[in-house]
Amino acid sequence: MRKLSADIIYPIQGAPIQEGVVVVDEDGIVLKLDIRSNHAQEELEIYEGCIIPGFVNTHCHLELSHMKAKVDTGTSLIPFISGVVSQREAPKDTILAAIAAAEDEMIAAGIVAVGDISNVEDTFAQKSKGRLRYYTFVEFFDFLQPSLTESEFKKYKAVYDALVLADGHQKTCVPHAPYSVSANLFDYINQVNTADLSTISIHNQETPPENQLFMNKTGGFVDFYQGFGMQLDAFEATKQASIKYAIAHMNPRLRTLFVHNTLSTAKDIQAAHAWSDRVYWATCPNANLYIENRLPNYRLFLDNDARMTIGTDSLTSNWQLSILEEMKTIAKYQSYVSFETLLQWATLNGAKALGFDKDLGSITVGKKCGLNLLYRLDEKGSLCQDTAIQKLV
Numbered sequence: 426m427r428k429l430s431a432d433i434i435y436p437i438q439g440a441p442i443q444e445g446v447v448v449v450d451e452d453g454i455v456l457k458l459d460i461r462s463n464h465a466q467e468e469l470e471i472y473e474g475c476i477i478p479g480f481v482n483t484h485c486h487l488e489l490s491h492m493k494a495k496v497d498t499g500t501s502l503i504p505f506i507s508g509v510v511s512q513r514e515a516p517k518d519t520i521l522a523a524i525a526a527a528e529d530e531m532i533a534a535g536i537v538a539v540g541d542i543s544n545v546e547d548t549f550a551q552k553s554k555g556r557l558r559y560y561t562f563v564e565f566f567d568f569l570q571p572s573l574t575e576s577e578f579k580k581y582k583a584v585y586d587a588l589v590l591a592d593g594h595q596k597t598c599v600p601h602a603p604y605s606v607s608a609n610l611f612d613y614i615n616q617v618n619t620a621d622l623s624t625i626s627i628h629n630q631e632t633p634p635e636n637q638l639f640m641n642k643t644g645g646f647v648d649f650y651q652g653f654g655m656q657l658d659a660f661e662a663t664k665q666a667s668i669k670y671a672i673a674h675m676n677p678r679l680r681t682l683f684v685h686n687t688l689s690t691a692k693d694i695q696a697a698h699a700w701s702d703r704v705y706w707a708t709c710p711n712a713n714l715y716i717e718n719r720l721p722n723y724r725l726f727l728d729n730d731a732r733m734t735i736g737t738d739s740l741t742s743n744w745q746l747s748i749l750e751e752m753k754t755i756a757k758y759q760s761y762v763s764f765e766t767l768l769q770w771a772t773l774n775g776a777k778a779l780g781f782d783k784d785l786g787s788i789t790v791g792k793k794c795g796l797n798l799l800y801r802l803d804e805k806g807s808l809c810q811d812t813a814i815q816k817l818v
């Protein structure tokens with residue numbers, strides 16, 4: 426048994442506790458949450474800073490870890506995707522070593538669960554070790570080409586079938602993005618995901634050409650597909666934002682995690698909320714800066730009571746895999762988002778989005794949530810650019 430104490434404990438579910446104490450058993454399960462005066466001083470581990478639950482990273486592509494610093498920053502999404510496609514190949518042992526190192530990095534950064542996109546099986550052996558809790562989103566795309574729908578579905582369904590889940594892990598089949606998934610492929614995917622309590626993820630409104638494609642069938646994606654010899658004959662502009670196409674083809678009974686949302690407007694957010702009460706939003710601010718050099722407008726999400734979560738995206742589009750670094754970026758550029766709000770996004774909201782909140786996301790008796798110390802806070806006890814993390818449990 427350990428009794429850990431800090432200047433303040435943020436249980437997330439419940440009010441912050443000044444000079445609080447969290448008691449955990451040898452497995453890390455929370456037994457009790459109270460205050461220092463209830464304990465003999467010599468039994469306590471006392472830290473400067475705040476204790477928070479383990480972080481939940483709702484968006485990563487662990488299988489792309491070997492491409493760290495390979496693709497240029499600031500080019501925008503379409504050149505970025507071209508860079509990923511052309512540089513993805515590497516020797517198997519390089520790929521596997523990078524996956525293991527990236528997982529180590531996430532564990533050291535206090536992350537306890539990950540929503541991870543897979544196109545191939547490369548991460549499955551690492552995931553089976555159960556060192557982090559994974560929700561694997563096996564991702565499908567057919568580039569809006571009817572001639573590819575069936576063969577691409579079979580290809581990715583085989584990846585999905587190959588994943589043997591470790592204890593507590595989950596998997597679903599998910600559409601990549603509105604601009605890369607035909608209506609028929611959405612239907613195929615929906616037929617696999619029948620459990621109401623599963624989570625579906627989809628990349629959303631990450632770059633201006635995405636809405637251009639849906640509004641007018643113009644812009645960079647038309648050229649991008651033509652560059653690969655693919656015409657968009659079967660695709661007709663919907664004359665609406667891309668998210669409308671996505672929700673027209675997705676199941677509102679499932680939890681849906683919209684990822685990036687860099688260009689989402691208040692109307693887009695409201696449309697998603699009107700469609701389903703199980704909507705979550707994942708923001709990956711450092712990846713947005715890396716790829717597009719811009720950020721979502723978080724005010725719109727706050728004003729619409731959006732359930733926000735935080736992801737790191739992959740090492741291909743980020744400098745590190747750290748939820749704390751993502752929080753710092755939001756705090757730096759949109760400092761009206763409070764520290765406590767960011768903590769909620771980074772922990773409990775992420776756990777709920779992945780359906781892992783029975784065990785994770787808050788310091789609650791019975792949960793095995795992981796415990797992190799944040800230290801070097803500012804004079805008000807808030808996050809600042811110097812803030813560092815130590816994984817305690």
Ligand SMILES: [Zn+2]
Nearest residue numbers: 486542628738
């Ligand atoms: Zn992604």
